[in-house]
Amino acid sequence: MRTENQKAWFFVLPVLALVAFNALVPMMTVVNYSVQETFGNNQFFWEGLGWFEQILRSDRFQAALGRQFLFTFLILLIEVPLGIIVALSMPRKGFWVPVCLVLMALPMLIPWNVVGSMWNIFTLPKIGLLGYFLNDVLGINYDMTQQPLSAWITVIVMDVWHWTSLVVLLCYAGLVSIPDAYYQAAKIDGASPWSVFRYIQLPKMKTVLTIAVLLRFMDSFNIYTEPFVLTGGGPGNSTTLLSIDLVKIALGQFDLGPAAAMSLIYFAITLLVSWVFYTLMTKDDAQ
Amino acid sequence: MKKRSLIPILYIAFLMLPIYWLVAMSFKTTNEILSGFSLFPQTFTLENYITIFTDPTWYWGYINSIFYVTINTVLSVCVALPAAYAFSRYRFLGDKQLFFWLLTNRMAPAAVFALPFFQLYSSIGLFDTHLAVALAHTLFNVPLAVWILEGFMRGIPKELDETAYVDGYSFPRFFVTIFLPNIKAGVGVAAFFCFMFSWVEMLLAKTLTAVEAKPIAAVMTRTASSAGYELGLLAAAGTLTIIPGAIVIWFVRNYIARGFAMGRV
Numbered sequence: 001m002r003t004e005n006q007k008a009w010f011f012v013l014p015v016l017a018l019v020a021f022n023a024l025v026p027m028m029t030v031v032n033y034s035v036q037e038t039f040g041n042n043q044f045f046w047e048g049l050g051w052f053e054q055i056l057r058s059d060r061f062q063a064a065l066g067r068q069f070l071f072t073f074l075i076l077l078i079e080v081p082l083g084i085i086v087a088l089s090m091p092r093k094g095f096w097v098p099v100c101l102v103l104m105a106l107p108m109l110i111p112w113n114v115v116g117s118m119w120n121i122f123t124l125p126k127i128g129l130l131g132y133f134l135n136d137v138l139g140i141n142y143d144m145t146q147q148p149l150s151a152w153i154t155v156i157v158m159d160v161w162h163w164t165s166l167v168v169l170l171c172y173a174g175l176v177s178i179p180d181a182y183y184q185a186a187k188i189d190g191a192s193p194w195s196v197f198r199y200i201q202l203p204k205m206k207t208v209l210t211i212a213v214l215l216r217f218m219d220s221f222n223i224y225t226e227p228f229v230l231t232g233g234g235p236g237n238s239t240t241l242l243s244i245d246l247v248k249i250a251l252g253q254f255d256l257g258p259a260a261a262m263s264l265i266y267f268a269i270t271l272l273v274s275w276v277f278y279t280l281m282t283k284d285d286a287q
Numbered sequence: 288m289k290k291r292s293l294i295p296i297l298y299i300a301f302l303m304l305p306i307y308w309l310v311a312m313s314f315k316t317t318n319e320i321l322s323g324f325s326l327f328p329q330t331f332t333l334e335n336y337i338t339i340f341t342d343p344t345w346y347w348g349y350i351n352s353i354f355y356v357t358i359n360t361v362l363s364v365c366v367a368l369p370a371a372y373a374f375s376r377y378r379f380l381g382d383k384q385l386f387f388w389l390l391t392n393r394m395a396p397a398a399v400f401a402l403p404f405f406q407l408y409s410s411i412g413l414f415d416t417h418l419a420v421a422l423a424h425t426l427f428n429v430p431l432a433v434w435i436l437e438g439f440m441r442g443i444p445k446e447l448d449e450t451a452y453v454d455g456y457s458f459p460r461f462f463v464t465i466f467l468p469n470i471k472a473g474v475g476v477a478a479f480f481c482f483m484f485s486w487v488e489m490l491l492a493k494t495l496t497a498v499e500a501k502p503i504a505a506v507m508t509r510t511a512s513s514a515g516y517e518l519g520l521l522a523a524a525g526t527l528t529i530i531p532g533a534i535v536i537w538f539v540r541n542y543i544a545r546g547f548a549m550g551r552v
Contacts, residue, residue, distance in 0.1 A: 004377070005379060008376070009379055014370070025407050089291045089293075098540040100299065102543075104302065109533065110528065111487045128308065168298075218394045222395075222398070251401060270395070275387075
């Protein structure tokens with residue numbers, strides 16, 4: 001077990017200094033802006049909680065938040081089961097394992113703006129492979145630059161393409177740690193494939209699945225670059241997710257007060273949900 | 288057995304299709320791309336790549352990116368090592384709270400930090416340097432590195448430390464000559480993840496640079512808009528950004544599954 005030792009703080013100091021510099025100073029800047037009004041010239045006036053109230057009541061924020069939740073919900077709903085299915089059907093040993101792993105991890109190592117550009121090129125009608133195939137071969141009217149529904153489907157499919165492998169790799173790591181004896185015992189007992197999954201594989205994957213859901217929640221909730229490059233938030237505002245809206249307000253319109261208040265609300269929501277996942281996860285670790 | 292291997296094959300095919308299209312596009316001329324659909328490049332050209340390798344604004348984008356990613360990876364792993372050791376071996380006042388606070392920085396949306404980072408790094412005179420981007424990326428890479436390394440270190444029995452002290456090893460000597468070789472895989476995986484997230488992150492990297500340290504992503508967006516959206520050039524630049532990741536991933540292929548599980552299986 002771990003021993004009690006307060007000197008361990010010295011080991012943590014470098015990390016603490018670095019992260020404090022990077023997190024506390026900017027966070028205080030944001031808090032500072034969120035309670036003040038400015039008319040330029042570095043003159044600030046106390047505004048209190050006015051911006052928070054205005055943001056929480058604005059239709060624009062509520063719409064973006066709704067889209068964000070819908071997006072993250074759909075992402076988790078598709079990527080987690082798909083990831084489990086792919087991980088279950090992967091070979092356990094042999095030549096193909098490293099090849100599969102490397103190919104699957106490849107999308108995650110592509111810079112996010114390139115992912116956006118790539119899917120843009122891939123789905124453009126007339127020019128893109130998918131756009132051409134759907135429109136001119138199958139005769140489906142598909143144009144993600146014009147139709148909100150097409151844009152939504154494209155953004156979702158892009159994220160599935162980009163991040164499902166994370167779930168696959170995590171589940172796969174859980175699966176290979178199951179000793180062969182478990183499967184042999186199940187075979188002797190005449191267990192069905194479903195009960196092997198339910199009583200042997202799923203419990204072993206529980207920890208890694210929680211990590212997968214936690215990471216997928218955080219990253220899909222904070223997503224910015226890929227949909228911004230792909231659709232720019234359009235057509236209209238249909239794919240304007242929270243981060244895209246925030247950057248528009250902060251760096252586009254330079255409305256510091258509302259942007260800061262929105263940042264804090266946004267961060268608080270992410271933190272709250274992540275905290276729930278985190279406590280669930282560490283509870284398992286302790287056992 | 289045949290039916291089961293169909294799923295990974297289909298999945299990998301789905302992953303490879305957009306990548307194939309990007310690579311195919313990079314060998315086409317702008318004329319061919321705009322004039323109509325073709326599955327394979329009809330007039331195979333290397334012109335897009337030649338443009339990139341002969342124009343300093345283009346290739347410096349790559350050098351800049353690799354530069355700050357390397358600084359970030361070294362920095363993150365070095366500061367994370369002692370911290371992860373402390374978390375895996377000792378209990379101390381506020382350890383759990385500290386660990387969660389570190390993780391919250393991994394949860395923060397980068398968009399929240401874009402503007403304050405710009406002001407912070409401008410005010411200390413680091414704006415438009417590689418160091419600024421490298422430091423900014425430690426915000427999410429250090430917590431991740433601590434998390435991964437802690438998972439790997441926990442798997443090393445405590446008896447190893449105690450035996451070393453009995454044998455008269457000092458702490459630094461024990462850490463470097465005995466402990467580090469034992470968690471080699473963990474260090475590799477942590478470095479890989481730092482590389483990965485610093486390499487793919489673009490919002491902060493773009494916000495914190497202007498000319499001198501401009502990452503490849505910023506070069507791509509500017510060229511895309513100023514030169515009337517040259518898709519072939521954009522595709523070639525995109526294809527080249529895949530290569531460093533592919534090389535790095537090949538080195539850690541045997542640890543990657545365990546690494547993604549943060550050493551927790």
